[in-house]
Amino acid sequence: MSLPSCNPRRAFRAPLILVALLVAALALAACGKKGPVMPKLAALPVAPGELQIAQQGDDFILSWTIPERNQDGAPAADLVGFHIYRMVYDAAEGCPTCRDPEELVAAIRLVRPEPAARFGQRLYWRDVAVAAGTGQAYLVVPVTIGGHEGPAAAAHRAWMPPPPAPAALQATAGERQVRLDWTPPAALPAGQQLLGYNLYRRPAGGVYLPLALNAEPLREPRLTDFVGEAGREAVYRVTTVVRSGDLLLESASSPESAATPR
Numbered sequence: 001m002s003l004p005s006c007n008p009r010r011a012f013r014a015p016l017i018l019v020a021l022l023v024a025a026l027a028l029a030a031c032g033k034k035g036p037v038m039p040k041l042a043a044l045p046v047a048p049g050e051l052q053i054a055q056q057g058d059d060f061i062l063s064w065t066i067p068e069r070n071q072d073g074a075p076a077a078d079l080v081g082f083h084i085y086r087m088v089y090d091a092a093e094g095c096p097t098c099r100d101p102e103e104l105v106a107a108i109r110l111v112r113p114e115p116a117a118r119f120g121q122r123l124y125w126r127d128v129a130v131a132a133g134t135g136q137a138y139l140v141v142p143v144t145i146g147g148h149e150g151p152a153a154a155a156h157r158a159w160m161p162p163p164p165a166p167a168a169l170q171a172t173a174g175e176r177q178v179r180l181d182w183t184p185p186a187a188l189p190a191g192q193q194l195l196g197y198n199l200y201r202r203p204a205g206g207v208y209l210p211l212a213l214n215a216e217p218l219r220e221p222r223l224t225d226f227v228g229e230a231g232r233e234a235v236y237r238v239t240t241v242v243r244s245g246d247l248l249l250e251s252a253s254s255p256e257s258a259a260t261p262r
């Protein structure tokens with residue numbers, strides 16, 4: 001007596017037909033339902049470039065490069081701004097990378113970036129809420145039209161005692177120039193090496209640029225500014241720049257001094 005034959009293709013055909021019918025039923029059930037239109041991943045900008053954190057006095061200054069391309073290589077035409085997220089941690093015992101920053105502390109628009117400042121393709125934002133003994137971890141996230149967020153750039157830094165500011169800044173007007181003199185700090189905290197000074201200038205009634213007039217720290221406590229415009233007042237301030245370990249630190253700004261070139 002022979003056993004009944006079994007066709008393996010026929011045995012698997014019925015389950016496959018049932019699966020196909022189930023998928024079709026689910027597709028029909030979803031017809032007519034509309035949800036939010038989500039952007040394709042490739043349409044989002046790449047992460048901001050060269051995110052850096054500098055300390056000036058007790059403040060942290062974040063700077064980053066504005067991305068020009070999306071992840072698919074197309075121009076980042078839909079980029080409208082950035083969200084800055086922050087996490088505060090214990091500088092002595094905390095773990096700055098244990099979790100992502102979640103506190104939204106700033107929303108920066110490209111059209112009018114205040115309270116940030118734009119210089120070329122870089123944006124600068126000052127965090128004035130840094131407490132002694134803490135560290136700050138940040139995410140800078142690009143935002144497109146519709147509020148969609150792209151990939152973030154991350155950085156963290158611990159607060160360090162800043163050096164003292166220079167004193168007695170004096171601006172003396174000359175023929176289309178201003179001479180600046182100041183007094184160096186009497187002493188620096190242990191472990192800090194003096195690198196020089198940064199000088200900043202603004203027009204009367206204007207604001208300071210985020211970058212110093214000098215490309216490198218000034219070695220001597222004096223400078224002649226030949227860029228002064230005749231008949232227009234210029235206002236100055238100066239900071240101390242030191243090295244502490246592998247990091248650069250800037251003091252808070254000195255009191256201002258103003259002069260009007262002839």
